[in-house]
Amino acid sequence: MPLLTMERVSVRFGGLVAVNQLDLEVRQGEILALIGPNGAGKSTVFNLITGIYRPTEGTIRFREEMINDKQPHDIAMRGISRTFQTIHLFNELSVFENVLIGAHTQGKSGLFGALGGFLPAKRREERSLASLARECLELVQLDSKTEELAKNLSYGEQRRLEIARALAVKPSLLLLDEPAAGMNPQEKKELMELIRQIQASGISILMVEHDMKFVMGLSDRIVVLDYGAKIAEGLPEEVRFNPAVIEAYLGKGVSGQC
Amino acid sequence: MIGEYLENLVNLVDAYYLQIFVNIGIAIILALGLNLVTGVTGQLSLGHAAFMSIGAFTGGILTIKLGMPFSVNLISSGLMAAFFGVLIGFPILRLSGDYLAIATLGFAEILKVILLNLDITNRALGLSVPLPNTPIPLPIYVWLTVLLVIAAMILIQNSRFGRALRAIREDEIAAETMGINTTLYKIQAFAIGAFTAGLGGCLYAHFIAYINPSDFGFSKSVDILNMVVLGGLGSIPGSVLGASLLTAAPEFLRFMERYRMLVYGALLVFLMIFRPNGLLGGVSVRQLVCKALGIKPRPRQSLSTDSNMEGRRVK
Numbered sequence: 280m281p282l283l284t285m286e287r288v289s290v291r292f293g294g295l296v297a298v299n300q301l302d303l304e305v306r307q308g309e310i311l312a313l314i315g316p317n318g319a320g321k322s323t324v325f326n327l328i329t330g331i332y333r334p335t336e337g338t339i340r341f342r343e344e345m346i347n348d349k350q351p352h353d354i355a356m357r358g359i360s361r362t363f364q365t366i367h368l369f370n371e372l373s374v375f376e377n378v379l380i381g382a383h384t385q386g387k388s389g390l391f392g393a394l395g396g397f398l399p400a401k402r403r404e405e406r407s408l409a410s411l412a413r414e415c416l417e418l419v420q421l422d423s424k425t426e427e428l429a430k431n432l433s434y435g436e437q438r439r440l441e442i443a444r445a446l447a448v449k450p451s452l453l454l455l456d457e458p459a460a461g462m463n464p465q466e467k468k469e470l471m472e473l474i475r476q477i478q479a480s481g482i483s484i485l486m487v488e489h490d491m492k493f494v495m496g497l498s499d500r501i502v503v504l505d506y507g508a509k510i511a512e513g514l515p516e517e518v519r520f521n522p523a524v525i526e527a528y529l530g531k532g533v534s535g536q537c
Numbered sequence: 538m539i540g541e542y543l544e545n546l547v548n549l550v551d552a553y554y555l556q557i558f559v560n561i562g563i564a565i566i567l568a569l570g571l572n573l574v575t576g577v578t579g580q581l582s583l584g585h586a587a588f589m590s591i592g593a594f595t596g597g598i599l600t601i602k603l604g605m606p607f608s609v610n611l612i613s614s615g616l617m618a619a620f621f622g623v624l625i626g627f628p629i630l631r632l633s634g635d636y637l638a639i640a641t642l643g644f645a646e647i648l649k650v651i652l653l654n655l656d657i658t659n660r661a662l663g664l665s666v667p668l669p670n671t672p673i674p675l676p677i678y679v680w681l682t683v684l685l686v687i688a689a690m691i692l693i694q695n696s697r698f699g700r701a702l703r704a705i706r707e708d709e710i711a712a713e714t715m716g717i718n719t720t721l722y723k724i725q726a727f728a729i730g731a732f733t734a735g736l737g738g739c740l741y742a743h744f745i746a747y748i749n750p751s752d753f754g755f756s757k758s759v760d761i762l763n764m765v766v767l768g769g770l771g772s773i774p775g776s777v778l779g780a781s782l783l784t785a786a787p788e789f790l791r792f793m794e795r796y797r798m799l800v801y802g803a804l805l806v807f808l809m810i811f812r813p814n815g816l817l818g819g820v821s822v823r824q825l826v827c828k829a830l831g832i833k834p835r836p837r838q839s840l841s842t843d844s845n846m847e848g849r850r851v852k
Contacts, residue, residue: 329714355716369707380704384716386697390725393696394689401696408697448715 280343282307282452282483283328283359288337289507290327297323299507300337305452310474310484312494314518315504316527321487322364324504325454328485329361330354341452356384360448362441364456364487370430374421374440377429378412381447385411415443419473435466439473446477453477455486459493471497495519503527540672547674555676557788559744562679563737564780568764569690569773570733575762576770577694578726579706580630581638584645585761588618588731590753591648592738594658597666597748607669607678611739618735619728626727630720633709645758652750663749666742679740686733690773693729702726703771767808769815774822779815 283305290298298320305311313321326332328339330351339346346354360381369377386408388401395401416422419439424432429440438458445453458474459467467490474497478484488494494501494515501518503511505527511518518524547555571585592614599610629640652658671678693699701722704712713719742748760783768779786804790797812818 331710331714350718351710351713352716352718355714361714363711367708367711369704369711371707372703376700376703380700380712380717381715383697383701383704388697390693390698390729393693393698396692396696405697444715 280307281305282342283485284338284340285324285327286338286340288327288334288339290323290332291335297507298327298334301504301507301509303502303509305483305485306500308478308481308483309499310478310486310497312498312501313485313487313504314489314491314494314501315510319504319527320507321504322456323507325361325456325485325487328354328454329359355448355450358449358451359454360445360450360452361454362438362445362456362458364460366437366441368429368437368440368444370428372429373425374416374427374429374432375412375425377440378415378443378447379408381415381444382408382411382449384448411449412447415446418446418476419443435462438462438470442473442477446482450482453482453484455484455488457487457489459488459490467493540674543677544674547676557785559676559679561781561784562676562683563741563744564761564764564784565683565777566686566733566737566740567761568768568776568780569686570730570737571761572765572768572771572773572776573690573693573702573733574726574730576765576772576776577699577706578702578723580723580727581634582641582727582730583638583755583758583762584641584643584648585730585734586753586755586757587641587645587648588622588734589738589741589757590652590748590750591618591621591731592735593742593748593753594652594664594738594750595735596739597664597742598657600666600669600743601664604670607671607743610669611682611736614739615732615735618738619732622728622731623724626724630723630727642755642758645753645755649750649754658750661749661751663747663752664742665747666745668746669743675740675744679744682736682740686736687773687777694773698722698725706771763805767805767815769818769820772815772817772820772822775815775817775820778817782816 281304283303285301285303288298288301288303289296301324303324313324315321323332327334330346330349330353334347341354341357341359344357346357349357369380372380386404388395388404392401413422416425419442421436421439421443424436429437432440438461442455442458455474459470462470471493474484474486498515500513501515502509503518503521503524510523510527511521513521550558567585567589571582574580574582574585595617596610596614599605599613600607625644629637629644632640653661658664669675701712701717704715704717705719705722709719738753764779764783765776766779767783768775768777787797787801790800793800808816
């Protein structure tokens with residue numbers, strides 16, 4: 280049973296068809312890469328899955344449940360979390376608090392819980408959220424920077440913090456939007472290792488990434504988008520030599536020479 | 538017996554200073570409420586005085602018509618203001634930034650006009666509110682409320698709820714994808730802000746003993762916003778300090794006579810230039826106190842980060 284299924288999903292913004300009749304399936308435990316040229320609709324797919332956009336047609340199911348018309352926070356509560364292509368951290372808050380906010384889904388107390396913050400049960404909840412946050416920070420090796428403000432981290436650290444925050448949601452599906460963008464080769468290597476670790480902990484991953492070496496080395500399967508439609512799907516080695524993919528990336532007439 | 542003792546104690550203080558002292562207390566309650574909405578949650582409201590007027594008139598009318606115990610009045614005033622907060626929060630909290638500010642401003646103006654034309658509020662003549670029947674003197678009542686509001690705000694800021702509000706201020710889309718129902722949390726923050734404004738309004742009505750809808754206009758809302766911004770957005774000690782300073786300053790500047798408001802305005806401008814994040818913005822009062830006492834501050838990793846380490850400009 281696939282974890283996430285998109286069936287004939289389209290979304291239009293005015294006259295523009297950003298995603299066109301897309302079928303997509305994320306299987307339990309896999310790393311699926313979504314690739315394609317700029318403007319192919321990859322980030323739009325992420326926004327559809329996380330409820331930021333609503334599909335114009337088609338259905339999106341997560342664990343058999345239709346999530347088309349769910350709010351983003353509902354979807355997060357069901358176990359889908361994400362990072363952003365352009366970093367969206369809580370800049371003026373500490374690294375630790377950023378991840379604690381990620382752990383929001385794992386707590387219950389609201390306004391009245393806050394007013395009873397001195398009660399043992401509430402303190403216990405706070406402690407368990409804090410220890411979850413610390414675990415996530417250790418995993419991305421930011422546990423020595425907990426008190427720094429998020430905005431003061433280096434670019435690579437900010438990317439890792441976004442992953443830690445997304446992990447604190449305790450997702451079963453993690454969406455990574457260009458996780459390797461702007462990283463140096465060493466950082467990329469470490470990031471690959473980190474993503475493998477996350478996969479090993481039982482979290483399925485859907486990622487958008489432009490770095491082909493990164494994608495080929497990490498993915499179990501690859502889906503290629505162009506102009507909002509799926510043009511290829513398969514194992515990395517199948518996709519790599521697919522003429523339609525080469526054409527989409529490099530243009531017509533070159534495919535014969537490759 | 539305790540009431541009598543406190544009564545004597547209050548009578549010892551010069552009436553003029555007592556009045557400043559109580560006005561400061563009321564200002565603190567109002568500033569802390571707005572701080573939660575604007576400083577912590579990042580929703581700019583220019584209509585805070587409107588909720589104050591709802592509390593003032595609710596409390597005043599309840600005292601005049603029903604003569605209920607003052608505590609019941611006070612809570613009812615807060616709840617009535619919170620009810621209106623939720624009512625208008627639903628449509629307008631979808632807006633953000635400047636648009637929200639204009640909407641809250643509009644709400645406050647509409648409310649003022651309505652209150653000026655209702656029979657029950659005595660139209661433009663305003664209401665004379667009799668002294669309430671309290672077991673302890675009203676000034677002490679005000680300051681007990683201040684302490685309760687401060688305690689509640691500290692608890693709120695150091696909780697999962699408070700973190701969610703800060704997340705909304707920092708990045709609403711990211712907050713939403715972390716599972717935070719941003720609309721619900723914003724409305725709750727708005728309701729608490731309105732509730733405390735209602736408390737402040739009710740206390741004000743009974744202390745000043747006369748209320749008029751025109752007392753709660755745009756300039757009153759801006760006064761409260763000034764206190765919050767001057768103290769440092771999001772900082773509880775900052776709001777307390779800002780409210781105290783801005784309430785006391787016009788009084789202590791009285792010797793300058795007609796130049797008073799000129800100097801007051803200039804002081805505000807200079808403060809904003811030299812401390813754009815507010816007096817206590819980005820300052821941890823806890824760490825300062827520890828340093829002064831020579832204690833090593835205990836790292837606070839098990840809980841959220843220090844709520845005092847805040848303060849930023851309005852977006």
